[in-house]
Amino acid sequence: MSSKVSTTRPLYCGELAGLSGVSADTIRFYERRNLLSPAARTSAGYRVFSPDSLARMRLIRAGLSIGFSVTELADILCERNSGGAPCHRVRKLAAEKLAMLEKRLRELQSWRRELRSTLLAWDRMLADTPRGKQARLLEKLATHPKTHTRVLGRGIRKRGEL
Numbered sequence: 001m002s003s004k005v006s007t008t009r010p011l012y013c014g015e016l017a018g019l020s021g022v023s024a025d026t027i028r029f030y031e032r033r034n035l036l037s038p039a040a041r042t043s044a045g046y047r048v049f050s051p052d053s054l055a056r057m058r059l060i061r062a063g064l065s066i067g068f069s070v071t072e073l074a075d076i077l078c079e080r081n082s083g084g085a086p087c088h089r090v091r092k093l094a095a096e097k098l099a100m101l102e103k104r105l106r107e108l109q110s111w112r113r114e115l116r117s118t119l120l121a122w123d124r125m126l127a128d129t130p131r132g133k134q135a136r137l138l139e140k141l142a143t144h145p146k147t148h149t150r151v152l153g154r155g156i157r158k159r160g161e162l
Contacts, residue, residue, distance in 0.1 A: 012049075
């Protein structure tokens with residue numbers, strides 16, 4: 001999304017999408033979730049967004065890029081649009097996201113150490129396994145006390161959560 005693009009005329013949904021670097025479906029989704037003000041409609045039923053919508057899209061994309069959820073942004077923008085000052089809340093949410101990220105980084109670093117150790121053990125097993133024979137690496141992994149551990153992110157469990 002180009003930061004130098006600006007317009008003083010209303011934008012069709014597809015134009016706003018193109019200028020924002022998202023799909024028209026994303027624009028409609030943001031409108032439904034109250035991140036964008038409802039679009040006016042042309043006589044033919046096309047959505048027409050105000051020129052301010054491009055700046056709002058930049059704000060939304062920036063918020064999403066640092067970890068705010070669509071729901072969080074919708075709540076914050078609703079409060080702001082109704083005259084509130086959610087700045088301290090925004091700051092607190094960002095600090096919570098940083099704390100979660102730092103925790104996740106520690107978990108990933110631990111996982112990296114375990115995976116390196118596993119690869120070294122597997123290398124030793126492979127060196128001791130006759131050519132053409134199975135080393136059964138995954139079976140050894142499944143019986144190792146540190147397995148049944150984590151899957152970080154989608155579907156990945158932490159140690160002991162099988």
